Amino acid sequence: MSKQPFPNNQLSALQTATTPRLWLINAYRAGELSQMRALAEALGWPWEEKQLVYRKGAFRTNLLRGSDLSGIDLSHSAPLNAPWPDLLISAGMRNEPVCRWIRNQSGGKTRIVHLGRPWADPEQFDLVITTPQYRLPLRPNVLQNTLPLHRINxxxxxxxxxxxxxxxxxxxxxxxxxxxxxxxxxxxxxxxxxxxxxxxxxxxxxxxxxxxxxxxxxxxxxxxxxxxxxxxxxxxxxxxxxxxxxxxxxxxxxxxxxxxxxxxxxxxxxxxxxxxxxxxxxxxxxxxxxxxxxxxxxxxxxxxxxxxxxxxxxxxxxxxxxxxxxxxxxxxxxxxxxxxxxxxxxxxxxxxxDDSDRQRAVSRVRELMGLAG
Incomplete structure (x- = not known):
């Protein structure tokens, strides 16, 4: 199964003024990765999937609300450098500090969409797409879906x-x-x-x-x-x-x-x-x-x-x-x-x-990126 719909070397040619540059920060659990790819496919934008290799102490930066790359092995991970994405889709505790670091490097322009349960306060994300088992508080940037996103159609x-x-x-x-x-x-x-x-x-x-x-x-x-x-x-x-x-x-x-x-x-x-x-x-x-x-x-x-x-x-x-x-x-x-x-x-x-969960998620992400309607 291809990790992305287009090869990396074609991404720049496919970008347009109205198509956000999208990165998927590769999840380390299969279920979360499937949800991320499902959302990316539903959005219909080309994406890059960034595979990361984590250090054993990767949890430290999240628990301390870090915004750095100290939790990953840079020599064995995909490169993270400019041009920075307009949108990040991610899941999992160990990816949170990486996403915050990327947003900082972009001067705050990169938007972060987190799937599932965030370990940091939901306010640290532009949008959280979650489901009831995590019992997250009701907030404007938290979308409560019935079930996780999937790729079945x-x-x-x-x-x-x-x-x-x-x-x-x-x-x-x-x-x-x-x-x-x-x-x-x-x-x-x-x-x-x-x-x-x-x-x-x-x-x-x-x-x-x-x-x-x-x-x-x-x-x-x-x-x-x-x-x-x-x-x-x-x-x-x-x-x-x-x-x-x-x-x-x-x-x-x-x-x-x-x-x-x-x-x-x-x-x-x-x-x-x-x-x-x-x-x-x-x-x-x-x-x-x-x-x-x-x-x-x-x-x-x-x-x-x-x-x-x-x-x-x-x-x-x-x-x-x-x-x-x-x-x-x-x-x-x-x-x-x-x-x-x-x-x-x-x-x-x-x-x-019932495709309403996917439709709600796509609608909220497009709204976040100023592309609603």
Whole structure:
């Protein structure tokens, strides 16, 4: 996949008086990087993507509200020099000092759009595009979207279906994609959750006479992958995530599936699944008092132990709210809107895709750059 729509050496030729010079400060998490590219593509302006290599102490400059490059390894990072961009799109704590430094070098002319949760005060950014789980204050420069931005659209799904239809033709229909994440905040996805997921997904496939398309992700524990593959006893295609694999079937499974099951730990995966418009089931990683639904989960099976999840629960209860996120706010909003249901609770309906988050984001950025209308 190309990192940008045009080669660097073509950027200057494509710039016009009304086209802002755009840089993407490369995010170090895949979900955030995908959101940045989605916004850049939706804006339709050519961009440069600046890949940075971070020093181990990169967090220091942000915690001290720095505006410098001491957190990155300059010798191995993309060059940051004039002509300075009109607009920066970025995400992640370690990129914040870099963006502030670039704005300073531009004489304050560069605008900064931050996606997700900023660690500095939102007032230090020209625009923050965020979602409810971060619980940011309501301010004029904070846009609260329902879900993170994504790159899924009807054309991409149609083209991907054409590529994958032959490879999955032998599987009984309907096809049910199972998109598996991993540990996230106060929730752990281990063997116990994997067994519940395999059992419930197989029950759904058998009831419909269909097949499973199971794919894991970068955060999935290897033991969870092995468990799912061993327990699932229906016709299926199974993919265990590998880094930099050009044959990763994730998009193919989204395109080919008739229904989707997504583990509810990943808001980005839920956002992309919602964009397909297909019936969507969320899988609850927890049970009982640790249920994501905030109620007793009668499916049983217990909860997986994770020291980091335990610490995160303590942080959410007693720590500073800005240091944690609450993804159940997203779950409740999606469920109340009728866009999803919990796996085993009901059969969700197929819905029209909702592009309003992307449209709002593009409109606000264009307004910021004086290009509204």
């Amino acid at each position: 009807a054309r991409l799904l149609r083209d991907t279906r054409a590529q994958w239809s032959g490879q999955l033709a032998q599987l009984p229909k309907p096809l049910i994609a199972v998109i598996v994440g991993g540990d996230s905040g106060p929730y752990a996805l281990g063997i116990k959750a994997a067994r519940r997921l395999a059992r419930q997904a197989c029950e759904l496939a058998k009831a419909k006479g269909g097949s499973l398309l199971i794919t894991t992700s970068a955060r999935t524990r290897p033991a969870v992958s092995h468990c799912l593959k061993a327990i699932a006893d229906t016709p299926m295609a199974f993919y265990q995530w590998r880094a930099d694999d050009s044959n990763n079937p994730y998009l193919g499974y989204l395109a080919m599936a008739d229904e989707l099951i997504v583990t509810a730990d990943s808001v980005s995966m839920l956002s992309e699944a919602c964009a397909t418009g297909k019936p969507l089931h969320m899988f609850d990683l927890g049970t009982g008092k640790y249920s994501m639904r905030g109620e007793s989960d009668r499916s049983g099976g217990g909860n997986d132990f994770s020291l980091s999840a335990l610490a995160y629960r303590a942080l959410m209860r007693w720590g500073w709210q800005r240091l944690s996120r609450d993804i159940t706010l997203i779950h409740r909003q999606l469920e109340q809107s009728g866009r999803v249901c919990w796996l085993g609770a009901a059969t969700p309906a197929a819905l029209d895709t």
